[in-house]
Amino acid sequence: MSADTSASPRVGQSVIADYVRTLDGSPGVYRMLDSQSRVLYVGKAKNLKNRVSNYARGNAHAPHIYRVIAETASMMFLTTKTETEALLLEQNLIKQLKPKYNVLLRDDKSFPNILVSKSHAFPQIKKHRGAKKEKGDYYGPFASAGAVNRTLNQLQKVFLLRNCSDATFDARTRPCLLYQIKRCSAPCVGYISEDDYKASVKDADQFLRGKSTAIQAQLAEQMHKASEEMEFERAAALRDRIRAMTQVQSAQGINPQGVAEADVIALHMDGGQACVQVFFIRANQNWGNHDYYPRVTSGASVAEVMQAFLGQFYSDREPPRLVLISDDVEDRTLVAEALTEKAGRKVEVAVPQRGEKLELIAGATRNARESLARKMSESATQTKLLRGLAEAFDLEAPPQRIEVYDNSHIQGTNAVGGMIVAGPEGLIKSQYRKFNIKGDDLVPGDDFGMMKEVLTRRFKRLLKEDPDREGGTWPDLLLIDGGQGQVSAVHEIMVELGVEDIDMIGVAKGVDRDAGKEEFHRMGKTVKALRHNDPVLYFVQRLRDEAHRFAIGTHRAKRAKSMSKNPLDDIPGVGATRKRALLAHFGSAKAVSRANLSDLTAVDGINEGLAEKIYDYFHERG
Template sequence: MSEAESSAFDIKAYLAKLPHLPGVYRHIDASDEVLYVGKARDLKKRVASYFQKTPSSPRIGHMVARVVRIEVTVTRSEAEALILENNLIKSLRPRYNILFRDDKSYPYLMLSGHASPRIAYYRGSTQKKGQFFGPYPNAWAVRETIQILQKVFRLRTCEDTVFANRSRPCLLHQIGRCSAPCVNEISPERYSQDAERAARFLGGETQEIMGDIEQRMQAASAALEFEQAAMLRDQMGALAKVLHQQTMEDTDHGDTDIIAIVASGGRVCVNLAMVRGGRHLGDRAFFPTHTDGDSLSDVLEVFIAQHYIDHPLPATVVGSHVLPDPALIDLLAESRATKSRFLSRPQGMRRAWLEQALRNAEMALANALSESGARSARTLALAEALDLDTDPMALEALHIECFDISHTAGEATQASCVVYAHHAMQPSMYRRYNIAGITPGDDYAAMRQVLTRRFGKVADGEAVMPGLVLIDGGKGQVEIARQVFVELGLAIEVLVGVAKGDHRKVGLETLVFADEREALVLGETSAALMLIAQIRDEAHRFAITGMRAKRAKARNVSRLEDIDGIGAKRRQRLLARFGGFSGVANASIEDLGSVEGISPELAERIYFALR
């Protein structure tokens, strides 16, 4: 590690001290910002390569000119360096690294660990009890697969609390989508067998399952069990139809990811298509930033490194370009204790998949270019209206936060913060703040509290200051914001209030500034005002939904508290047993009475109090 400043930074002396070992390096500028994070098999050789007379690209040349310090971390292996590099990239988001914004976890299809397994759409950790299949590229692919399983294997989709409390079959049973294990229309053994076949189907054993169903159908027919034979015939017909529709079926049933990359108009699109259990599940497009001067092979390498650190590595990865470092897949496989291979010249069905992925990438990029042109034009209009930096890179990096307060007559007060960056709203960066310790209905006190909590972290150096802070409100709210910023020692020029126009009509808002500037009315035709109104309305929507959820939770819990004989412990046992208030409300008297501490008389009292 070097602590030298720019004028004293002796690169030759520093390089002489670097070891020939694997590790991670960080280029840092005069303001202590990490400009670039990279990994190296040999730190000495890799870091030295940046300081040649001819930089590898204009972007890297600009970056090297700003470097005043380099920090390195030695690791035990290159695979360990790869993991550390990508963790640092995701946490620091250096401006000269190629970055992929992927703020959503991938959906899975779950077969629960219940005695009568439930099929469900699922996002989150796959370490819990049950079987997980995926990941899938989008929610549509999961739901389509669930529909297939309902048609063929008639598995249930209802919550466990609903399953445990049903007294008659639901509508899905009546239309042939569920075998109704909840009311014993099918035996537990037969249902478990259907669930197991569904799992095998998801694993790619389609032909084996077809043969198994056919044998069972013939056996049932020979035993004169014609109703059972007819049901199996219908299952086989539904499965045959599904397989016929799946024109992109693989013959070896392996898991494969296909990565196609195209570039146009100064932007790059990475299209990821997924094949699981031999079935093509669709694709998903990514648009990386900071790719200037990088080849598409470099982009492919960075995508693979960043993506598979967090997501499962399939048996085969097909790419549209050759990997600059062929050992990358081996490093990822080593870190995941698995095996995988990379193909850049696939044959047969994989070649057809790659060609389709390339066409989809071109279409996605064309759409993104037309949309991003309009979005960037609105950001430019906003920057011009408010005298902000209009440089394209500054506009891309412009970070806007908007705050709003919501409550119902002082009840369940919440503040919302929404974020606009990279010419689009960024839902993964939204935040809600519960407001407490104020007079109910005091919006000024609520605004003071949320701004103090949010920007106290900026003052302490724990968070970055946005380029623009919008406040949903007029002079009063802006004055509160100004006081908070002055107390924290922050610049007030970034504060702008959005005062509602007559009848709250969009287009008639007035912009109120915290400094000495006059209030500004942009007019109904202003693209800048339309963007501000969009951000303000999103903050209002986000605050309203959070407040309503908080209010409903508080009211439901209070309904339990209002029942004589229900204290904190009994309330907690009820909520835990039935999975929340709705489960308690739907429970029968017998089920309520089975909870520890709930007598038959109290169970009856709860039952009628909640109806």
């Protein structure tokens, strides 16, 4: 790796030309940096010398590449053994560094799977997201949690598999509500044998692998047999399972017969914006779709956007055996080799020309086109609202990032702060943040103190991570739930931190605390109200309500967690087995806290040393 660290004011082709002499024909990755050492562009090359020479000459380039060249003050290089390795490294660096002029995939969410756990004699079926560390069979990905939940709901109707945790399963003495509504076979209380339950698990596995026709035929045969033997209740139950299975298939919409496993990826570009639709086909079933709106620089070609998307999308996901794309990329063979290397098996990348695969691409392309049209319409409306907000409150320019803050607590307990973010593209949910209020000296219900803690933590972090305000994470407008007192308190905090140049508006309920009669407070200005039917008023109300919803939801989650928390969980040396033994012996954690040493040592698995730890834990706290 080499870099120009000198503070040279030179930029452009002459700077790039100086690097050509230091390079050879190796494959690798290059970074182009501006005079502040910020990464402008990351690219890969089969031959670094040839690629950089191309930039140094006045050859024809896309508009955004001309801008990159004009701003380049230095470059960095990393050679690789192969071009495939360079492609993989390029996409990892783009995701990590987020260069100004690269196509950038902004939505980096993970997709859920269905997990049939295998760590228990009676396997559990559940939704799973994240690393596949738990023992069991994984099916997915599904495009959304909703798609998983719908499928799980129907699978429970068909196969009657449990979804409760192992701890809940082991503690049950009678069947739960799911058994009563025919969603579980109640293995927890022995209503089904281990062998019969495993047969249901096997059927579920076959269904999730696309072998539903055989299962339906088996169920139909069992239903007719039960009917002939006049077991009408069993026949009705089997009929309901067949219906549920049919509902799963019909709800999935597209179920291609000739495509067992594929990602269908379609791109539509319009007006300098792009939408990519991804459909997940697994086991000849449609497991949902998801849309992406990558950041596209002016002049980027369709092939460039598609190749950048594929590289970044699969940088942390396992590709399927077949990837169908709507538009060809610059080097499809190279992309397929990179995906094959990542997956450890052959991955084909294809642009369909006919038949069922082309129909899948056509459907995904139509979705991409319609989604982008909706988004562009919403963006136009949002832009108009931001412009109206700037005019209503005399802001210098329409805000590009609005942060809205709210607190939630019950008499000071389980206090949390919530921050939501909005901008030209609407609510940016990936930027939402929650703050667990930590202040030990806060008086219960001290909203001013809570807001001070939240904002102090927020802006201290911003000052540390992005002091030059160049990362796009600094707000240009704060909305605070409260009147003049709250605004004054927040202003003092901002002055203390040296960031008082950020616009701030306090939103108070106003007369009779009615929605529509809000009063708006700003430092050094008179109280302002907006007319009842002003779209800007509705916009601010929606932002405030969203912040309140987020804060309330965070508070409820924290409160529920604290209510279910067992004090025994915090004692070193007391694991799940010993905790069960203590609760079985004493009946409750409160009774454990009152026990003396001799009582504690009477519990199976609790020796004298551990008994002392448990005793000291409760009595030192008291």
